[in-house]
Amino acid sequence: MYGLMNFMLFCPLAAAALILLFMRKRPVGAQIVSVGSAAACLAALLYMFFGLGEGAWSGYFSAAAPLFKLGDFVFDFGLSFDSLSADMIFVVCFVGFLIHIFSIGYMDDDTAKPRFFGGLSFFMFSMTGIVFSNNLLEMFVFWEFVGFSSYMLIAHYSANADARAASKKAFITNRVGDFGFLLGIIWCWHSLGTVDFAEIKTLLAADPSRASTAMGLLVMCGFLGKSAQIPLQVWLTDAMAGPTPVSALIHAATMVAAGVFMMCRLGQIGFLTSGVLGVALVLCSLLAFLAGLWALGQTDIKKTLAYSTLAHLGLMGSAVGMGLFGVAMFHLTMHAFFKAGLFLVAGSVIHACSHEQDMFKLGGLLKKMPITAFAALIFTLSIISVPYFAGFYSKDAILNCAFARNVANADTLSLVALILIAAAAFLTPVYMGRFFFNIFLGSPQSAKASAAKESSAWMTLPLVVLALFALGGAWGVAYGLGWAGGLMNGLFPSAATEFVSAAYAQSLKILEASGSGMHTFEICTVCMTIVALLLSWAVYGRNRGADPVEKKFPAIFGALRAHGWFDDVYNYYIEKIQQRIAALLSVLDLLVLHQIIIRGISAVAAGFGEGVKRLHAARAYSYTRWIMAGIVIIFIILIA
């Protein structure tokens, strides 16, 4: 077991190193090595799940190797594996492998393929590291590695200006999040004496009061930074400047989900107090709603999907905020599939229409790209949570739990959360409908759109597989379709779904407990989805080459496009305040400390020296006068 985990962790790292050192000039070799390592990891995972080797996978495994010991601070490099990490690692490996396949097709015309595939492998290494780490500090180490790999991959097209700004912004915003995360870890090490999850679990089980809210909030900064929540969400939408497979893998499916995974991990061991969960609920539900609104203000395909990712991350965060870690992971898993799918759809569309990214310039691609269009339909239906699609089970579970919580303790917090989540659920069909109608229906609005033709097999195959999962992914979890001797549960290996299905069953029990109102609420949510879809058809149905809202109400559209002026506020702070202070300090340092103090002292010394020097060049008799003065001075001192 330990050997397999080590292999899964270090195989991508070895691949990345191999590519960096030896394959800088051989793109084909780099592709083979990178995809090969992803495939090997997936195979090792399945081998582990199906327990073909020695002893089947038994609920929990942890082992550690000593790495760093200084004074009384000991940091062991430990790997741990439980049902939660099983679920997450399956998503990472499976979706990662599919995206590796897709990027072979997508990057065929790219010149820097080795660097791209090396970066992908390094990302897989750091993501697996986060999932496997058994203490907070090790998670922080891989947190930084993931931040660095996303920086490197966003800056893939290093020549163009916005990739340059976006990569810098992404890493620095992540660093701001990591700043709080590190302080939280240090506080935890000092107050609890350890950073190991298992030890924290036993400590907090014995005395829950030791988990302090402030410490939890600091650690949550890591979540806010990595999963792009309210104060630090500005970097995710700019990160779309990177290649589309990167957006699909990192900025939709796995990396941004790492924050949610960490919160679930900490929630499970009781680290997050109710105060922390409350704050998380407010922030995330607020972002879920706002991101939906802002998505309506975007014309770029990938920007729209980015805002929808923000919205869904907000939903997962609110599930965590409500304490339902299983439901959050369930939505995370489903979201990984249909959001990665949607990004791959966008990728294949962009690739087909020679890098045209404005939605309203496309159109009528249904006939030209049937497979991509069909997959896009399934993903759209799944994301707007049409019944029996994967998205329906996970998103509505969150919606119902919010309702149940409002019914249960009826305080303003849960009411506000319910309203925001419901509004987010309502907005999703509106902007996804706008996305689907303008790209695939109607007539092509530009020459590029009309010249589009179906992408190669490399790109369509992953789309089909993801579509399959987006359709039936949730059935296994919802209805427990065990087959192949209990090894598989629906489309997933049963080991991966164990954590999620237990939580889903438990959430169903909460719903029953919350009384009759539940059924009426479920029915009206479905109606709400249909109404929203019709509204979207009415407003954006027949694509007219430009956003109708922009034409009719430019002010509103401008407000939506400016996505809450966060960016403007931050840019103002950086250009005007921080840069001015830095320039002022540097001038002050040069002027005051250097010129005035140091040059001043030396000028005084030189002046004094010059004065006395003039005395020396006098006539002989003045020297004798000095001698007499000298003798007088001696007498004065001797007598005094």
Added chain:
Amino acid sequence: MENVSVSIPSAADWLSVSAEAALVCTAAVLLVLKVLLPARAEKFLNALAVLGLCAMLALPLAGLSGEKEASFFNMLFPLPSFELFALACAIFTSLMAFRYFSKDKALARAEFFCVLMICTASMMLFARSINLFVTFVSLECMTICMYILSAWSRRSAPSLEAAVKFLIVGGVSGAMILMGLAFIYGAGLSCGEDFMYYANFADGLNSKLFCFGLVFVFAGLLFKLGAFPFQFWMPDVYQGSPTPVSAFLAVASKAAAAVVIFIMIMSMRTYSEKFVLALSVFAAATVIIGNFTALTQSNIKRLMALSGVSNAGYILVLATAAASFALDPERQSACFTVLLFYLVAYMFATYGIFFVVNSFAEEDDSYQNMLDYCGLSKISPAASSTLTINLASLAGIPPTAGFFGKLLVILMAWFAGLYWLVGVMIVGSAASIYYYFVWIRTAHAEKKGGEMVFAGLGGSASTVVALAGATLLFGVFIFSSLPAVF
């Protein structure tokens, strides 16, 4: 009047002054030969003089085995180390003189070496004497010889101007010392004690008249050393006089005055505390004046004079420390060894620099400016690297002997509890870094600035390299074998 018994010095007495006597005899022989031999034998005579000096080095070494107590009616006591020091200075000066005279044939006359020998002999006596009369007589003889030497290059106006200034100021200080002697002698007569001998200084100190006289004597010595109120003459005299003579003045006469001050302080035994305050004020003033005046000085020889003044300040700090160790003579003798160590380090560095100053083409070095050294490292790397090493030694940068000298002075001052004086010394040496390093910097700059042409080290290359080597290695080895000091 009763018959005054005239005692004739015994053989042992003559043995103890063998070095000085040999010097004076050689000088006399040289003078006679100068008259007898034809003009063209001039060079041969000069070479003979230098060889004589080197041979004489052996005498103090031999004299080392001599007895320890005073000789010549206990007016002189053996100080072989200083004799060696003085002879070394004389040898270096004469080597430098060869190079200097090669520039202007008319000056190259044997009398220079005779006067030099007599001056060295009188300096040795001045340092060794423990009787004020002998001290005064040898001081005056030494000073008069130096007037002659500093006026040696007759044709250059600055040299004559320097000599005249030196004469006036020297004369005044000589007169002052004589007056002091008179008072001391008078004080001695009134209480029936002969205060002329250093030995009975201790009990002389409680008589007012004696102190009054002693102050004048100290003023004269401080003049010779170049301490604060009495150092104004130095820059002019160093600039004017020929380079070998400036070097001799800078090292030998300062060393002699320092040694005499120390001997006087040591002979005062328990009463030297009284002088601690006066000495410390003068030491601090000298360090500050010496270093800060040199900051903006661009004329090379005046700069060397001022660096001499600052080193005189450091020596005075050591003297103050010695004075405050009145109750523990063992520490005082340690101070004396530190003084000798410091003087030797100072000699190596200063002579090394003066050799380089001496190697410029023009015969009159008095207007040599810092800019003339631009690009020296390109013209002659040996000269510039030895100059750098010696300047680093004067500045007190570790591997060199100068650093160890300063370290020992600071240590002694710290043992004596003169914390503020050490602070003044730190500030002074920090300022000194500036003007020494400006010189190093110009030596390594590439663009040619001044108009004087550097004419290569020539014959003196080997001595210069030896001196630089001595500066580097002397400190390291001698220091690590000085456990006695701690």
Added chain:
Amino acid sequence: MQYFYEYLLTASVAVPLACGCILAVFPLSNKAARLATLAGLIIPALASLFLWEAFSDFRAPDTGFAFLTSAIYSGDLMPLFGLNGISLPMFVLAGIVGLAAGLWALGQKNIESFRMYAALMLIMSGGLMGAFASVNTLWMYMFHEFALVPTFIAMCVWGGQGRRTAAMEMAVYLTLGALAALVGLIMLFINSGSFNLIDMMQSFSAMPPSAALQNFIFPFLLFGLGTLVSLFPFHSWAPRTYAAAPTSFAMLHAGVLKKFGLYMLLQVALPLLPAAAKDWAGVLAALALCNVVVIGLITMAQRDVKMMVSYSSVSHMGICFLGIASMSVLGAGGAVLMMFGHGLSVALLFMLSNALVNRLNQWNMLWMGGVYSKMPVFACFFVAAILATIGLPGFANFWGELSVLLAIWKFSPVVCAVGALGLIISAIYGLRAVAWIFMGKPDKRLIEAEPVYEDLTWQERIPAILLIAALVFVGVFPDSITSGLNDVLGSIGAYATNIK
């Protein structure tokens, strides 16, 4: 040979000095000079690695020092060499950076009078090896001063722009700092009776000096050595000096010599004056925070590559001072790790930034753009160095910063928070530099100057690989340094061991 290691240690100090003198005195041919330089630098580097490997089983339990050369020759004031947990990483750092600086210089074609350049560099690197290897505090001080005159001369002759004033400023500033430290050393000597560190430790543990005396001695050492390490108010000499110094000397000075002040604080001042260190910890922490934040902000305002690197090296020293202020095994160990990692990364940064400025003969980062497409290998090394500096895990710097922040939290959480700000500030100026230099397009003013976009030659890649390999090795196996540190720091009573 019975005392092989002791002779090896003495050789690693003597060989560079001897080669330096040979080069200075004898007019060797160009090839012979290059050979002598190579020999003079490879031997200490290999010796230091060999000693590093053999350190663990040669450590004398009582004195804590390994390879004490008192076995070979003894003399009260003769230099006595030995390595303990603190001096070993610094010794290895000096060896590696010295070799890298030498290899880089050998690779350069355009250094005129190479013999003099190599002689000065050898003397300086010999001095540095001696400074970290000597147990006798006076010799430790003197070897450190060996580096002053060579750097001064090198700056005057081969320096960059503004070198003359910078050289003078450095000389006066460093000497003032050194003299203050010397006074502190003398006071230690007077109270303990000997310059040998081991005897001082014994005499001070037997009869510890009074708190008042300690508080009188410590400021001299703190501010004297603080000036050498460019602590906040005394830092103004550092940036101009490093920007103006020629590459090898900038590498040695910023990479290794700057760490000497910290090393002496850790090795001499803290163990001997623990009470004073505790009282002064507050002041030190405040100044260190100024270092991290104020100079960090100033680094952000820099547009010149070399000035940015110089200021960043000054601001990172703040973290080391925080480690010292925390007075704990973890903090002090973190400071040593930080010094080791930072020494390597800043040396690499100086080498690369000098190479870049020499190629483009343009210092303004804003004008450089798109360098990545033309010089990919250079870009890899530069980005790796920047990542090491801003504390990405996998390099030695990360372990240093982490341990220091962990230790300083017990001192005061606010100080730790402000210190951790350094993470963000360094990320900002580091990544901004990478964005300006490597991405986007070059400024038209730069294109008109037709810069030479020639990638790193092999002579330049080897030192870079050397430095990065050392960084990554300690980053992945920090135990190689921390095991030595645990023993020596643990043995000093003043350090709080358990601070949880």
